[in-house]
Amino acid sequence: MRDYHISKHNSFYAVGLSYKKADAEVRGKFSLDVPAIDHILGKAKEIGIDGLLAISTCNRTELYGFAQHPYQLIKLLCDETHGTVEEFQEVAYVYKNHDAISHMFKVGTGLDSQILGDFEIISQIKQGFYRSKKQEMANPFLERLCNAVIQASKRIKNETEISSGATSVAFASVKYILDNVDDISNKNILLFGTGKIGRNTCENLVKHSNNSHITLINRTREKAEDIAGKFHLTVKDYGDLQTEIRKADILVVATGAQLPTVSKALIYPKKPLLVLDLSVPKNVSDDVKELDNVTLVHLDQLSQITDETLTKRKEYVPKAEAIIEKVKKDFLKWLETRKFAPVINALKDKLNTMKTEEIDFQTKKIEGFDQLQAEIISDRIIQKITKQFANHLKSNEVDTDDSLELIQKVFQLELHSK
Known part of the structure; x- marks a missing residue:
């Protein structure tokens, strides 16, 4: 699959970094908020990239797009x-064409x-696509690919139990608290x-x-009140943060700030304090660890909590992979069709031109020539010839690129770019 023929650039790339090689600190350096994503899309348009999708979560930051070079x-x-760039290259991955497609399927389906x-x-991919579409950076390829990944994700959710059992960062944090704190109901x-x-x-x-x-404390009090109302919890103002930290036995930090919001100076630990930082970039300063009574645990450590739930989930991976292969196969079939459609259309045009010239010639030459009948027969023959070529190009046994080149050469076709 050397060239997708659906972008002025030849190759589709996925570039990014994830929890696998990049720790929270490095991931934090490359995390993107919505304005940053919009800015990247705008810049990409300026330099002539004609299809781009960006996603950024606490576990990964990735760009999917068409470019002359992944750099x-x-x-x-x-x-x-x-x-x-140096820091990125130390932990990054770059996938191209088919591998980039496969990577998005794997990411989008939770594997x-x-x-x-x-x-x-999957909601991040949906939001990323929405942003791309808004900035006119979502070409038909990206739209079809995102829809295929969403479809695979839905099927895996419905047809397997890979997401059964309460396992998530949020659950892992609560499991950690339950396993490590005595008398939790009174803390x-x-x-x-x-x-x-x-x-x-x-x-x-x-x-x-x-x-x-x-x-609950949030910079915007209304958001905290919405959640507190559901569970009958207490809400305090952002200005009360220091006072409330000093009262707490357990502090869970889950803000979306780009810089640490909880520093050593905010904490005055006269009694043991467990701090869980569920944010990327980190929202609790590392120097908090220096305080005697404080235990600081970050999201990455929590995510290593494995239990029987995860072991059970692994059993469903082969079934999930089979679903991905089926949906991906349909997507690649569509892609191949997109790839040779311009050649088939040009061939049809060429044969129609031949037909018109020949019918004109025969009309002048033969008295009483049945033009309508000739049109019907010619159209059917053209339809059969183009279908024969299309079937040949769809076959797994042929090299599509070589065949396309040969057809163009034999019929001296001119391709019209849309």
């Missing part, structure tokens, strides 16, 4: 983030997630940050800890 995409990412079967990523828990992970953690805490001493 164009790497530079776009590094120019917009706090990381350097590449830090916690197997975690389907949070003061403070949750700082009410994004998606914060909300899920809160829900899991309420469900599993039987604790009513949970306080």
Whole structure:
């Protein structure tokens, strides 16, 4: 699959980094918020990249797009983030064409997630595609690919039990608390940050800890009040953060800030304090570890918690992979059709021109020539010839590129770019 013929650039690339080789600190340097993603899309358009999708989660940052060289995409990412090209190349991966397609399927279906079967990523792909479409950076290839990945994700969710059991970062954090803190129902828990992970953690805490001493703080108080209302919890103002930390036995930090929001100076630990940082980039300063009574645990450590749930999930991987292969095969079939459609259309045009010339000639030459009948027969023959060529090009046994070249040469075809 050398050339997709659906972009002015020849190759489709996936470039990125993930939890597999990059720790939280490095991932933090390359994380993208929505304005940064929009900025990358705008810059990509300026340099002539005509299809690009960006995703950034606590576990990965990736760009999928058409380029003459993957370095164009790497530079776009590094120019917009706090990381350097050198740092990126130490932990990065670059996939091309078929491998890039396969990678997106694996990512979007939770098979590449830090916690197997975690389907949070598919909503990131949907949002990423929405942003690309808004910036006019989503070509038909990306649209079809994203829809295929979403379809595979849905089927895996419905047809396997790979996401069964409560396993997620939020659940892992609560499991850690339950395993490591005695008398949990009487402890003061403070949750700082009410994004998606914060909300899920809160829900899991309420469900599993039987604790009513949970306080929520968020920069925007209304968001905290929305969640607190559901679970009858206490909300405090952002200005009360330091006071509330000093009262807490457990502090869960799940803010989406680009820089640490909890520093050593905020904490005055006269009693043991467990701090869980569920944010990327890290939102709790590393120097907090220096405090005697404080235990600091980051998301990456929590994600290593494996239990029987994950072991059970692994049993469903082959079935999930089979679903991916089926959906991917349909996508690649569509792609091949896109690839040879311009040649088949040009061939049809050429044969129609021959038909018109021949019918004109015969009309002048033969008296009483039945033009309508000749048109019907010719059209049917043209239809059969082009179908024969299309079937040949669809065959797995042929080299599509060589065949396309030969057809163009034999019929002296001129391809019209859309």
